Amino acid sequence: MRCLRCWIWLSVFAFLLMACGNSDSSEEGNQLSLAPTNTPPPEATATATPSPEPSPTPTPEPTPTPDYIANPPPRPTTPAQTVPETGRTYPPGMYEYIHTQFDVPHPPAPVPDEFVQSLPAPPDGVCPLTGVPVDDPAVLxxxxxxxxIDNSPQGRPQSGLAFADVVWETLAEGGITRFTATFLCQTPEVIGPVRSARLIDLQLWPMLDAILVHVGASQPVTDMILSSPWNRANIDEWLGHNAFYRIPADQAAVSWLRTYTSAARLWQFAESIGEQRPSRTLRGWQFDATPPDGGRPARTVIIPYSPGTSSVVTYRYDxxxxxxxxxxxxxxxxxRTTGTQLSAATIFIVFADMTVTPIVEDSLGNKSLHFKVWGEGKGIVVRDGRAYDVTWRREGENVLIRPIAPDGSIFPFKPGPLWVQIVPTGMDVSLSE
Structure with a gap:
């Protein structure tokens, strides 16, 4: 029995010794697994994070210039107009109605001022109509x-044309021509003989934002002038405007060629009626003393306004x-004032559609002629002995007509006086050496 007990205790003791040994081995193994080793840690790989590429700034698309020739704006109805000199009031839309009544093509609508202001402006101190520097910038x-101004044989020689910045010539009626002379940068003391207005003035007037100066007109044209949006910028002897004088009867070939004026009188009268201010539309012409390349010889220019008469105009290059x-x-x-021959630095020939209207202009029954000078058409610029084919362009009522070169740029005039010859489409203008 005693031996049995001893064996049992020995067995228990041996078991405890084994358990302790196992526990120590396990703990040592755990310590070995967690101890640091002599193997150096891997070097950190410095990978640069690429900076994000900057997003390209989108280039704004240019704002397209509206094509007012292909898509003309609608013409607003002209408001009612009252004429203080006569006390007469024209109702709204009368200006357009008279055009319809006499089969006269409706004029174009004005384009936005932003378009007009986008056209090239003349340099400071330079006349916008001639490209010539002015002595006194105040004149601008x-x-x-x-x-x-009259151009019948009886009315020649005229006074003041040598001082005009631009002279516009068109057929009137009866085979003769008439002038609209534009004065801005010079101040002639005598201008005349002053004559009546025609349909062409209803286009040149707003185009230049000018003051119209005349001696009456036929009744339909008079009513168009007085019912127009610019009727206050109108100096008319028939309305009693005291900006004119009459020369003695013996100094005029006929009685209806006695009315004269001066630039000083006209600008003074414009001041008195509150219409003296700079023009808003004189932008778009370019001037260059150096003639452009190309063109063809043109030392003689013949414009047969009325073949076989003195209304045939000839220019010869000097x-x-x-x-x-x-x-x-x-x-x-x-x-007449200077005694010198009239001359042009540039001749701008504008071919325009012409219609004969029902408006009677004189006692012989001659009818008023209408020239369509808006939109675009064929033109010729003559300067420095050469002629250049261009396209003329005018987008709206308040835009200056401009010569456009084949590459789309504005064709330059030569600095100096400009004569604009408005001729019927198809007229055979002769250009020769």
Whole structure:
């Protein structure tokens, strides 16, 4: 029995010894697994994080210039107009109604001022109508004068044309032409003989934002002028405006060629009626003394307004002055004031659609002619002994007509006086050496 007990205790003791040994081995193993080793830790790999590429700034698309020729804006109805000199009031839309009544094409609508202001402006101190620097910049603060001047054989020689910045010539009726002379940068002391207005003035007037100067008009044209949006910028002897004088009867070939004026009188009267201010539309012409490349020889220009009469206009290039001398028929065209022959630095020929209207202009029954000078059409610029084919363009009522070169740029005039010859589409204008 005693031996049995001893064996049992020995067995228990041995078991306890084994358990302790196992516990120590396990703990040592755990310590070995957690102890640091001599193997150096791997070096950190420095990977640069790429900076994000900057997003390209989108280039704004240019705002397309509206094509007012292809998509003309609608013409607003002209508001009611009251004429203080007569006390007559024209109801809204009368200006447009008279055009319809006499089968006269409706004029174009004005385009936004933003478009007009986007056209190139003349340099400071330079006349916008001639490209010539002015001695006194104050003259550019006054408003252009569009004076109607006779060009019948009895009315020649005229006074003041030598001082005009631009002369616009069109057929009137009866085979003769008439001028609208635009004065801004010079101040002639004598202008005349002053005559009546025609339909063309309803286009040149707003185009230049000018003051219209004339001696009456046929009744339909008078009503168009007085019902127009610019009727206050109108100096008319028939309305009693005291900006004119009459020369003695023995100094005029016929009685209806006695009315004269001066630039000073006209600008003073414009001041008195609150219409003296700079023009808002004289933008878009370019001038360059150097002639462009190309073109074709044109030392002689013949415009047959009325073949076989003195209304045939001829220009001959004078290389010494660099200008084109003007002839009526074969007779030099002289300015009475200066005694010198009229000349042009540039001739701008505008081919325009012409219609004969029902408006009667004189006692012989001659009808008023209408020339469409808006949109675009064929043109020729003649300067420095050469002629250049261009396209003329005018987008709206308040836009200056401009010569456009084949590459789309504005074709430059030569600095100096400009004569604009508005001729019927298809007229055979002769250009020769």
């Amino acid at each position: 603060q006054r408003r252009p004068l569009n004076v109607r 290389a010494e002055s660099g200008r084109y001398l003007r002839y009526q028929g074969d007779t030099p065209h002289i300015d």
